[in-house]
Amino acid sequence: MSRNGEVELLKKQAALEAVALVEDGMIVGLGTGSTASYAIEALAQRVKGGLKIQGIPTSRRTAEQAERLGIVLTDFSMHRLIDLTIDGADEVEVRSLNVIKGLGGALLREKIVAAASKKLIIVVDERKMVDRLASHTPVPVEVIPFGWQVTAERLANFDCQPKLRLNEKGEPFISDGGHYILDCAFKPIDRPAELAQQLDTIIGVVEIGLFIGLAKLVITAKETGVEFLSCK
Numbered sequence: 001m002s003r004n005g006e007v008e009l010l011k012k013q014a015a016l017e018a019v020a021l022v023e024d025g026m027i028v029g030l031g032t033g034s035t036a037s038y039a040i041e042a043l044a045q046r047v048k049g050g051l052k053i054q055g056i057p058t059s060r061r062t063a064e065q066a067e068r069l070g071i072v073l074t075d076f077s078m079h080r081l082i083d084l085t086i087d088g089a090d091e092v093e094v095r096s097l098n099v100i101k102g103l104g105g106a107l108l109r110e111k112i113v114a115a116a117s118k119k120l121i122i123v124v125d126e127r128k129m130v131d132r133l134a135s136h137t138p139v140p141v142e143v144i145p146f147g148w149q150v151t152a153e154r155l156a157n158f159d160c161q162p163k164l165r166l167n168e169k170g171e172p173f174i175s176d177g178g179h180y181i182l183d184c185a186f187k188p189i190d191r192p193a194e195l196a197q198q199l200d201t202i203i204g205v206v207e208i209g210l211f212i213g214l215a216k217l218v219i220t221a222k223e224t225g226v227e228f229l230s231c232k
């Protein structure tokens with residue numbers, strides 16, 4: 001099997017383990033991205049088998065997939081608290097379970113859903129586990145389009161070379177919330193909670209892709225087996 005095929009299998013394994021933890025009657029947060037999409041497929045299988053749940057999607061893309069597969073959707077007008085959310089991540093810091101999310105562009109809704117969840121389960125393959133965040137991926141920062149250049153300059157003071165994310169047509173990528181995304185290439189981050197707090201104060205920043213203290217369980221599929229890491 002190709003390396004890509006192996007990685008897809010690992011993502012599926014992690015997703016399946018998380019979906020096994022979903023119980024009847026739960027309100028389930030539905031993540032975004034390729035790993036979360038395997039979880040939605042597996043959840044839909046369980047729904048076909050009689051499981052009764054309602055999902056709150058973290059993106060339009062996820063809402064479309066879930067509806068197509070027969071998962072009943074709900075929203076925050078009906079439920080303020082989510083029992084369990086299953087989502088992917090771009091990087092996970094092993095010692096803290098802090099994560100980077102948002103390379104798929106859904107970080108704002110993902111963070112709102114994560115923060116409203118009793119339990120956030122992150123599902124990843126082993127490539128995502130790092131000693132320090134921003135080892136391999138930029139930190140996505142969602143910003144208001146108006147004056148984004150000024151916001152980018154303020155972010156650049158943190159030595160992270162913000163880059164406006166573009167779509168396949170070369171135009172600015174627009175998030176589900178109607179915002180731009182600046183991908184910020186930090187050096188590996190020593191104190192992510194501190195950095196998150198500082199970035200949050202920049203005017204024009206809507207949300208940052210550093211998820212601090214939100215993940216309760218990380219399920220990592222490795223070639224040697226599946227690992228469960230819970231937050232202490």
Ligand code: A5P
Binds near residue numbers: 087103110
């Ligand atoms: C979406 O905005 C992201 O936060 C994804 O959850 C993250 O990029 C992981 O995606 P993959 O599972 O496709 O790697």
